[in-house]
Amino acid sequence: MMSKIGKYGLGAMLLAAAAPLSAQLIGGTGGLLGPVGGAVDRTLGAVTGPVTGPITGSPSASGADAPVVSLDHVAPSLGTAVSSASSLLELRRLRIDSFIRSNRDTLDRDPDGAPVRRSALVLIDPQAADLDQLASAGFRTVRDEQADGLGIHMVTMTPPKGMNVRDAAKRVAKIAPGVQFDFDHIYEPAGGALDPVAGKLAAAVPFRPGTRIAMIDGGMASHPSLSRASIEQRGFAGPAQPTGHGTAVGSLLVGSDGVFRGAAQGANLFVGDVYGGNAAAGSATVIVRALAWAVSKRPSVINISLVGPANAVLKRAIDAVRARGIAVVAAVGNDGPAAPPQYPAAYPGVIAVTAVDGGDRALREAGRAAHLDFAAPGADLAAALPGKGYTVVRGTSFASPLVAARLAAVGNVGALMGEAVPGKGKVGNGIICKSCRIAPRSVGIK
Known part of the structure; x- marks a missing residue:
C-alpha cells in the first residue's frame, strides 16, 4: 500500500513582494506564489495589519536604508499579532490555496490539502507485474528513472483521463496493494523569494582540495562575495536560474567580501537548483534527482532550506544519503507552532535547525519540529542580494x-554539541555559530 496518506504540512513560504531585481527578497504579499490578491490580501490586512512598507531603495553595502527581508513570511515590522499560532496557521492555509489556484494547470492537492503535481503518482521500486496491472487499468507511465547513487527506482504514472490524483491513489492501492507509492509533493523554501532574477549565475573558480558542501535550493546569482568561491550549479527543473533565496543561503555558506564572511568560507559548494525559476517545479522527484547528483560530488554535508509534507520517495532518498555517511541539515520552517512538523527536517537522523534573533531568542514564527537539534542566527542578519549589495534576512x-x-x-554532531551555547526559548541543544552573525550595520545597512 501507499506509505501514508496522513497529515501533511507545507512549510513556510515567504509572502514576499513580487519585486524588481534590487528588491527580490523584500517582504510583502507575493514571493514564491507571485502577488497574492483579493481575499488573501483582505485577510492579511485583518490578521496582521499593514504588510512591509514600500521599497525606498536598493539595499546595499553603501549605507542605503534596507527594508527587512522577511525570509519567513512575517516581517519583523509587523509586530507580534501575526506571530500568534492561529494567525500563522491561517496565513499558511491562505498561502497554499492561492499557490494551487495560481498553478492549477500543473498542481492539485493531496487529501490533506498539500500541493502536489497534478495527475502524478510516484511508485518506488515497483515490480513489472504491478506496472502491467496498472497499465491495464488505464494508468500510463510518464517517467521511469533510476536515482543513480541512491539505489531508488522511481516510476511516475498518470491516472486515466478524468480521474483526479486523490482518487487515483485509492485506485492504485486497490489494484496493486503491495506497491509503495506517494504523491509528488511540492516543497517550498523556508523563507525567501524564488522568482528568477535578471543577471548571471554565480560563476565558479577552479575547485580545490578541502571541505565539500552541497545545498538543494534555488540557483545562486553572481555577487562580489561569491567571485572567488568554488561553486558548481546544476538545474533539475530546467536550466539553473539565479534566485534571491539561493543567493542568500549560498552567501551565508561561502561568501567573502570584506567584513562579510560566510560560515564555510573557502569550501567547495555544489548547488542543486530544484526550481528552474518555477516555484511549482520543486517536487519530491526533482529533489531526489538533485540529491543523487549531490551525493556524486562527495560532500560531507547537504543543506536543505526547504520544507513540505512527509513523502515516501523523499524519505527513501534522505535515508540513502545518510547511509552513505553524508549528513543532512534542514530548516524547520516558519509557519508557527500550530503547523505540522515539516520535512525533511522532521525525518529521524536529519539535523533540524531553528533560528534565533540578535538577542538569542527563538523566533516566534519558527515551526514546530518533530525533533529540534540546534538553533543558529536567523534574524538581525545580513546576506547577499543577487547582483550586488546586502539586505537583512x-x-x-x-x-x-x-x-x-x-x-x-568539525566533522560530527558530538563536536557540534560542544560548540552549542544556551539561548532563550526552544533552541534544541543550543545555538551554533553565534559569532557567524553578520550584523547589517557592518555591511552598511542602517
Missing part, C-alpha cells in the same frame, strides 16, 4: 546553512 532558511557549515568544519 529573517527565517529558519538562513540558520540552517550556518549549522551545516559548522558541522562540515
Whole structure:
C-alpha cells in the first residue's frame, strides 16, 4: 500500500513582494506564489495589519536604508499579532490555496490539502507485474528513472483521463496493494523569494582540495562575495536560474567580501537548483534527482532550506544519503507552532535547525519540529542580494546553512554539541555559530 496518506504540512513560504531585481527578497504579499490578491490580501490586512512598507531603495553595502527581508513570511515590522499560532496557521492555509489556484494547470492537492503535481503518482521500486496491472487499468507511465547513487527506482504514472490524483491513489492501492507509492509533493523554501532574477549565475573558480558542501535550493546569482568561491550549479527543473533565496543561503555558506564572511568560507559548494525559476517545479522527484547528483560530488554535508509534507520517495532518498555517511541539515520552517512538523527536517537522523534573533531568542514564527537539534542566527542578519549589495534576512532558511557549515568544519554532531551555547526559548541543544552573525550595520545597512 501507499506509505501514508496522513497529515501533511507545507512549510513556510515567504509572502514576499513580487519585486524588481534590487528588491527580490523584500517582504510583502507575493514571493514564491507571485502577488497574492483579493481575499488573501483582505485577510492579511485583518490578521496582521499593514504588510512591509514600500521599497525606498536598493539595499546595499553603501549605507542605503534596507527594508527587512522577511525570509519567513512575517516581517519583523509587523509586530507580534501575526506571530500568534492561529494567525500563522491561517496565513499558511491562505498561502497554499492561492499557490494551487495560481498553478492549477500543473498542481492539485493531496487529501490533506498539500500541493502536489497534478495527475502524478510516484511508485518506488515497483515490480513489472504491478506496472502491467496498472497499465491495464488505464494508468500510463510518464517517467521511469533510476536515482543513480541512491539505489531508488522511481516510476511516475498518470491516472486515466478524468480521474483526479486523490482518487487515483485509492485506485492504485486497490489494484496493486503491495506497491509503495506517494504523491509528488511540492516543497517550498523556508523563507525567501524564488522568482528568477535578471543577471548571471554565480560563476565558479577552479575547485580545490578541502571541505565539500552541497545545498538543494534555488540557483545562486553572481555577487562580489561569491567571485572567488568554488561553486558548481546544476538545474533539475530546467536550466539553473539565479534566485534571491539561493543567493542568500549560498552567501551565508561561502561568501567573502570584506567584513562579510560566510560560515564555510573557502569550501567547495555544489548547488542543486530544484526550481528552474518555477516555484511549482520543486517536487519530491526533482529533489531526489538533485540529491543523487549531490551525493556524486562527495560532500560531507547537504543543506536543505526547504520544507513540505512527509513523502515516501523523499524519505527513501534522505535515508540513502545518510547511509552513505553524508549528513543532512534542514530548516524547520516558519509557519508557527500550530503547523505540522515539516520535512525533511522532521525525518529521524536529519539535523533540524531553528533560528534565533540578535538577542538569542527563538523566533516566534519558527515551526514546530518533530525533533529540534540546534538553533543558529536567523534574524538581525545580513546576506547577499543577487547582483550586488546586502539586505537583512529573517527565517529558519538562513540558520540552517550556518549549522551545516559548522558541522562540515568539525566533522560530527558530538563536536557540534560542544560548540552549542544556551539561548532563550526552544533552541534544541543550543545555538551554533553565534559569532557567524553578520550584523547589517557592518555591511552598511542602517
